Amino acid sequence: MTTMTENASGLREFKMPDVGEGLTEAEILKWYVQVGDTVTDGQVVCEVETAKAAVELPIPFNGVVAGLHFPEGTTVDVGQVIIAVDVSGGAAPAQAAPAAAQAPAVPAAPVVEAAPEEEAKPEGRKPVLVGYGVAESSTKRRPRKGAEVPAQQSETLYAATAIQGELNGHGHAAQQRPLAKPPVRKLAKDLGVDLATVTPSGPDGIITREDVHAAAAPAQAPAPVAAPAPQEAPARVQPQAPVPAASYDGARETRIPVKGVRKAIATAMVGSAFTAPHVTEFVTVDVTRTMRLVEELKQDKDMHGLRVNPLLLVAKALLVAIKRNPAVNASWDEAGQEIVQKHYVNLGIAAATPRGLIVPNIKDAHTRTLPQLAESLGELVATAREGKTSPAAMQGGTVTITNVGVFGVDTGTPILNPGESAILAVGAIKLQPWVHKGKVKPRQVTTLALSFDHRLVDGELGSKVLADTAAVLEQPKRLITWA
Template sequence: MTTMTESATRFREFKMPDVGEGLTEAEILKWYVQPGDTVTDGQVVCEVETAKAAVELPIPYDGVVHELRFDEGTTVDVGQVIISVDTDPSAGDAAPEQPSAAAPAPAAEAAQPEARQPVLVGYGVSTASTKRRPRKPAGDTAQAAPAAPAQAAAAALQTELNGHGGRPALAGTPASTGRPLAKPPVRKLAKDLGIDLAAVVPTGADGVVTREDVHAAAAAAAQQAAPVAEPVAVAPVSQPSVAAAPDSRETRIPVKGVRKATAQAMVGSAFTAPHVTEFITVDVTRTMKLVQELKQAPERYDMVGLRVNPLLLVAKALLVAIKRNPDVNAAWDEANQEIVVKHYVNLGIAAATPRGLLVPNIKDAHAKTLPQLAESLGELVSTAREGKTSPAAMQGGTVTITNVGVFGVDTGTPILNPGESAILAVGAIKLQPWVHKGKVKPRQVTTLALSFDHRLVDGELGSKVLADIAAVLEDPKRLITWA
């Protein structure tokens, strides 16, 4: 017989860690293991998405997966158990410690949730409890049929599991509540689609409502409603969306993960830092010729195998401008009422990824040569596109570049990345008529926009920085003379 102590030692529970700085939740994107799979200490078992990035989580135990507590697509609070592992599978059949059926604990004595504590990946789990108070059965208990103590305990446990934990219902156990049976992801789907679970006909085992049941109910509701206009076409977005029912007039997209963090950061930035944006249109024909030369003869510039594009030279031009005007590379310290001038440049590059807008930065970009900068840019872009950007790569930025020109946009008024002093928007490079050496000729022209925090950067300083960037791009020889 397995004792309580042996069960607690044998079945180890891994909780959702805080993989960033002060994050409170994460969404499970993908499980790499299933119950019955053998795992080893340090093996990656799932991928989760936080408000900052997608992160792979390693398990800190050796053993066999006993249970996955949440489905893919579920948002889980930091500190909640997401997987349990049987660390001694050779000991025979046993189950993790469950409430005693012979002497169920009264609801009033159930443990209240304790404060969650962050758990570092690969360093075990927190000691904080995640027990929850069982819900009271709905309806008039005086009219309920008498039940044996074991049956009553099992029914109470089923109510708890269906209502909160996201674990499968106990097979063959009658429901003790009038609340429809469904897992948390299904309940969320129904809420997003505006479907009342009580009106859905369940087809799952033991009367559990499935995702297919919810979609069927949504489709039936849409067919009953008489259409008065064509369905609204919603522009595609990077963030994964909830699947729309056929003939739906709307699509609701949950605001979570990277998109939620971006929205909060942009609102905070827009209403905290006084933004000023200046524009300049510049002839970049010589810069485009240099880009082609670097591509055609990379060995002359130690650029073999490196990605060469206009963004590389824009980044270098910005770094040169910052070197000539160092006060633009600063931050506002509200607590101490100080301006902190940075003597290093962590250059952020806004990147559109499948999970939303990310702004990873190149550490100490000011100290890099052109080939080194090209290598760093290539690594940054490829990592972001793969969705593997780490939280550390998005922290500590000082200035940022956003390239809206790749979408054919001429310019914009970019919002500062929180904590930074300036952001440069690069517009589309187009062939336009331009006065060159006293004659109108077709030239490669673009518009630059520089937004800056007016607490840190006044109009004179901002204008000097933008003018220097334009001057370098107009005549890239200044990369040598000014650097």
């Protein structure tokens, strides 16, 4: 896809590129340049977030920034122009700088001039009945695809469609409907109050929650009951305090847009859970010898400067188990109705980041020595924490490990990463009483959970992979005898 164009005025336009495979949009997280700045070929001008990762975009030519077409926080379709650069050698227009600094909420749109008779009739902002009122500060809205609408015009249309009782097509007032927000309407329905009978006290004739409660109070008063015939004096009953009505206060809620990595996670997990038939098996294993080996490796000169932890040996144990049971390293091709056997292992490591869970993978992990695997794991985790994982690093995985033990969790039932056949969850390693050589002793114990796609991995194969992984962790010398 061409990502830049040039016009006769010497302006070159840089378009949003497809930074991953088949991505259609990206959100601009941060601009590193402003209008008037000089840029050079290869200089990073902005950071964008796709459905897979955060990516820095370099500009492919020299010049002076003439315009930033979208503010930070805007989601832009692939192929749309995001920045214009003057490559003719002239200075950027002076009036363009303030516009970029203000970061308008929506992209520039054609100016719509009001008719002469309308200029003398400034229209105030109408009450908004969708949501919880008008925010005092300006709000940012994601630009709609298709025709652009000026911000002031779209705000007027939004308010006009939200208010009931507007004029009908013949210029006559339509039948008035009581003005109330959705939470207030639900409250009235729950209390059996007809909003048409409620006297509004809010601004512009809007019915408030207090108005509904006031109208409901008389209706909920208990009807008088005829006194029973004189009998034994009944026991005195203490009056119960009235139960307050349930509160549906939007001010105590936070709504977070689902986009970027979080949206991709949601889509992938739903697709995986309802496409691949999951089976999960568990095993609890004594890893005391593995923990001793971890401490010994930390002192080994070949591991100097490398991060050595239990996850490293879990990864190596799983690779040994896959070598002994290669059929587990496969994927299901729905279109071709085939099982695709992989003769390489791209080992995914689930990593929690501020933007959500991502699963980068170590390419050809099965070919790496223990020091090389430790180095790759360290780089993978550090890059993920910095939010710099590239889309390519998250593609092509075959099997994944998720370490829930770092949160103190014993184990879980992990969901397959889409396109993979198995995922191993590692629980917390704890000191527990364990029967060792016929005696109960305190031992380091953990629980492993293996989920696999039952279309291509049957119970026997899945059990062998889990059992072999556990056996290596229980007797680490098998890393040598089985490798």
